[in-house]
Amino acid sequence: MATLLNTIEDAKARDICKAHGDKPDELIEVLHEVQAAHGYLSDAALRTIAQSLNISRAEIHGVVTFYHDFKKEKGAKQTIKICRAEACQAVGANELIAEAETHFKTKMDDKAVAIKLEATYCLGNCALGPAVMIDDQLYGRVDIARLKTISNNHKGED
Amino acid sequence: MRVFVPCDAAALSMGADEVAAAIAIAAPNAEIIRNGSRGMLWLEPLVEVETDKGRVAYGPVTAGDVAGLVKDGMLDGKDHDLCHGPTEDMDYLKNQERLTFARVGIIDPLSLDDYKAHGGVKGLEKALKIGAQKIVDEVKESGLRGRGGAGFPTGIKWQTALAQEETQKYLCANADEGDSGTFADRMLMEGDPFSLIEGMVIGGLGIGADTGYIYIRSEYPHAIRTMRKAIEIWDRADLFGRNEDGSPRFDLQIRVGAGAYICGEESSMLESIEGKRGEVKVKPPIPAISGLFNKPTIVNNVLTLASVPYIMANGAKAYADFGQGRSMGTQPFQLAGDIARGGLVEKAFGVTMNELLNDFGGGTRSGRAIKAVQAGGPLGGFVAPADFDMAMGYESMAERGAMMGHGGLVVFNDQTNMGSMARYAMEFCEIESCGKCTPCRIGAVRGKETIDKIMAGEEQGKNLEVLEDLCDLMETASLCAMGGLTPMPVRSALKQFPEDFLGTAPEDSSKQAAE
Numbered sequence: 001m002a003t004l005l006n007t008i009e010d011a012k013a014r015d016i017c018k019a020h021g022d023k024p025d026e027l028i029e030v031l032h033e034v035q036a037a038h039g040y041l042s043d044a045a046l047r048t049i050a051q052s053l054n055i056s057r058a059e060i061h062g063v064v065t066f067y068h069d070f071k072k073e074k075g076a077k078q079t080i081k082i083c084r085a086e087a088c089q090a091v092g093a094n095e096l097i098a099e100a101e102t103h104f105k106t107k108m109d110d111k112a113v114a115i116k117l118e119a120t121y122c123l124g125n126c127a128l129g130p131a132v133m134i135d136d137q138l139y140g141r142v143d144i145a146r147l148k149t150i151s152n153n154h155k156g157e158d
Numbered sequence: 159m160r161v162f163v164p165c166d167a168a169a170l171s172m173g174a175d176e177v178a179a180a181i182a183i184a185a186p187n188a189e190i191i192r193n194g195s196r197g198m199l200w201l202e203p204l205v206e207v208e209t210d211k212g213r214v215a216y217g218p219v220t221a222g223d224v225a226g227l228v229k230d231g232m233l234d235g236k237d238h239d240l241c242h243g244p245t246e247d248m249d250y251l252k253n254q255e256r257l258t259f260a261r262v263g264i265i266d267p268l269s270l271d272d273y274k275a276h277g278g279v280k281g282l283e284k285a286l287k288i289g290a291q292k293i294v295d296e297v298k299e300s301g302l303r304g305r306g307g308a309g310f311p312t313g314i315k316w317q318t319a320l321a322q323e324e325t326q327k328y329l330c331a332n333a334d335e336g337d338s339g340t341f342a343d344r345m346l347m348e349g350d351p352f353s354l355i356e357g358m359v360i361g362g363l364g365i366g367a368d369t370g371y372i373y374i375r376s377e378y379p380h381a382i383r384t385m386r387k388a389i390e391i392w393d394r395a396d397l398f399g400r401n402e403d404g405s406p407r408f409d410l411q412i413r414v415g416a417g418a419y420i421c422g423e424e425s426s427m428l429e430s431i432e433g434k435r436g437e438v439k440v441k442p443p444i445p446a447i448s449g450l451f452n453k454p455t456i457v458n459n460v461l462t463l464a465s466v467p468y469i470m471a472n473g474a475k476a477y478a479d480f481g482q483g484r485s486m487g488t489q490p491f492q493l494a495g496d497i498a499r500g501g502l503v504e505k506a507f508g509v510t511m512n513e514l515l516n517d518f519g520g521g522t523r524s525g526r527a528i529k530a531v532q533a534g535g536p537l538g539g540f541v542a543p544a545d546f547d548m549a550m551g552y553e554s555m556a557e558r559g560a561m562m563g564h565g566g567l568v569v570f571n572d573q574t575n576m577g578s579m580a581r582y583a584m585e586f587c588e589i590e591s592c593g594k595c596t597p598c599r600i601g602a603v604r605g606k607e608t609i610d611k612i613m614a615g616e617e618q619g620k621n622l623e624v625l626e627d628l629c630d631l632m633e634t635a636s637l638c639a640m641g642g643l644t645p646m647p648v649r650s651a652l653k654q655f656p657e658d659f660l661g662t663a664p665e666d667s668s669k670q671a672a673e
């Protein structure tokens with residue numbers, strides 16, 4: 001019984017829903033928190049959330065797929081978000097991306113890698129581009145040398 | 159003695175935390191205050207020291223500079239290569255008209271005492287005295303227009319919501335700030351969060367709403383943290399009274415976006431706050447009549463709401479005295495992209511683009527010539543240097559085919575290929591389309607492919623016609639401005655810089671013949 005429950009039930013997700021009063025309009029807040037806890041949104045988590053908030057799994061699926069932030073697969077060890085919006089392009093974001101792809105031996109938005117490069121569209125640091133974000137920390141005027149250093153520093157923190 | 163080191167995300171992005179830590183070691187007696195940013199972003203981290211001449215500025219300071227600076231007398235405001243003299247005397251700041259951003263960079267963002275000492279809460283006190291209709295009247299008279307992009311008169315919108323007889327109404331602050339080249343909402347939330355809260359409480363009084371939401375994009379973790387703390391502090395301070403059950407009389411909540419540009423569009427945002435897919439809804443009904451949970455709802459941009467306390471405290475006239483024509487008051491402009499002195503410049507409407515780019519911005523950071531400026535975000539057109547004499551205002555910009563949007567200016571130098579930028583505009587629309595209507599969803603994909611063909615020299619004449627038709631279709635048949643305005647940057651690039659699309663390839667390309 002206990003094992004069976006464990007495969008379909010995500011206790012953490014259940015708790016998070018409860019903390020939000022099991023209110024369906026707080027779905028996106030719940031998804032953010034569950035993803036922050038597990039790194040991604042597992043089937044078990046989504047099932048539990050559907051049950052707790054009393055909404056259909058189809059509806060949750062619709063929400064999860066609509067928003068770029070939500071991930072249904074385990075993430076990379078490190079995700080480097082690189083801004084490719086206009087103001088960063090104006091100061092070399094595309095060149096930085098090309099160099100980063102070569103250095104980290106991956107393409108933008110490739111999933112199955114230890115270090116993932118993720119395209120993002122404006123981090124609000126448009127006067128100090130190219131802008132990069134790792135683990136919610138923002139960096140400005142990033143070139144490839146600085147990117148290597150930053151990436152290494154974040155590895156140390158894990 | 160007090161030393162100020164900003165905690166604004168842009169300052170942090172250049173190492174402000176490390177600088178603060180280094181100062182704590184080099185000057186253990188200094189009281190370090192983490193302020194917002196003054197908006198002179200090229201100088202971040204900008205350290206300020208309080209002296210009898212006022213605050214003296216040093217920047218950009220790295221952690222490695224700190225020991226030397228302290229040794230050379232920074233704590234006494236002594237001169238140094240990195241010293242800019244008294245902050246208030248710096249041209250960039252001195253020449254601004256800061257109403258909405260009056261406190262940003264000056265106060266400790268989370269100190270209510272600081273907030274009050276610098277004029278905060280006065281607007282709310284006045285609002286409580288005059289009541290709902292007079293609040294709305296005051297906002298109408300101020301001429302305040304929505305800073306989120308469309309420039310709709312705020313007071314008129316509020317009047318509609320006030321007129322609704324429902325008991326439950328909502329007020330939502332739009333902090334989705336998705337436009338590239340804009341960061342004013344973020345700076346305000348990180349540098350003076352109480353001004354947004356106060357503006358919302360006044361707005362709630364004005365329209366009769368007791369619940370507010372602040373929808374902040376997930377790309378802004380620092381702003382989210384600061385706003386959460388500010389709401390806690392505000393609620394605890396009990397400035398606005400409580401309900402019988404002890405809950406605050408104006409209930410304020412934060413909702414975090416999830417990486418969708420379209421959620422800045424108000425109907426999409428309201429869907430998102432309800433926990434749904436952020437699909438745009440057909441209007442009418444307008445949200446002021448039926449919005450969040452089908453109740454009357456006002457959505458306003460952060461800057462719109464944060465301007466309200468000033469208007470209340472100083473009167474509509476004091477605000478309307480700034481500006482030009484039907485663009486009254488001030489606009490926090492944001493200088494971004496390839497610009498030497500990028501940052502935030504709050505000026506009365508009517509300042510010219512040239513003054514912003516050159517007098518304030520100092521031209522490009524790269525030293526190259528400016529080729530074009532994108533005004534008004536990803537859906538705004540490109541402005542070429544011949545038009546830099548344009549006055550910045552809703553109507554004066556529209557006359558020249560440009561858009562105010564959220565007040566961002568993105569500078570591109572002469573190395574930029576405008577064909578590529580037009581292609582990017584289509585690609586961005588493809589990525590961010592909510593998918594509800596075909597002209598936008600499919601048009602953007604086809605638009606991108608067509609620009610690719612033109613730039614590859616494939617049947618250029620025919621493909622240019624296809625592109626024009628696509629733009630026509632998107633403009634006329636899209637449900638919202640995402641699809642409807644994406645042709646703006648595309649067409650303005652094509653009209654002003656056709657050579658960037660056509661290259662040297664001859665019409666109806668030889669490439670095909672060669673293949």
Ligand SMILES: Cc1cc2nc3c(=O)[nH]c(=O)nc-3n(C[C@H](O)[C@H](O)[C@H](O)COP(=O)(O)O)c2cc1C
Pocket residue numbers: 303304305306307308309310312332333334335336337419420421422423424425457458459460462463638639640
């Ligand atoms: C595609 C799209 C994106 C938008 N993004 C934003 C945004 O990020 N922030 C914002 O305040 N308004 C945005 N708007 C405008 C809002 O729909 C709405 O007009 C505004 O929030 C109203 O507030 P205001 O009257 O104070 O400007 C966007 C509109 C569209 C069509």
Ligand code: SF4
Pocket residue numbers: 420438590591592593594595596598599636637638639640641642
């Ligand atoms: S124009 Fe685009 S973003 Fe707007 S409703 Fe249509 S599909 Fe959605």
Ligand code: FES
Pocket residue numbers: 083084085086087088089121122123124125126129131338339340
């Ligand atoms: S465009 Fe890159 S941070 Fe805004």
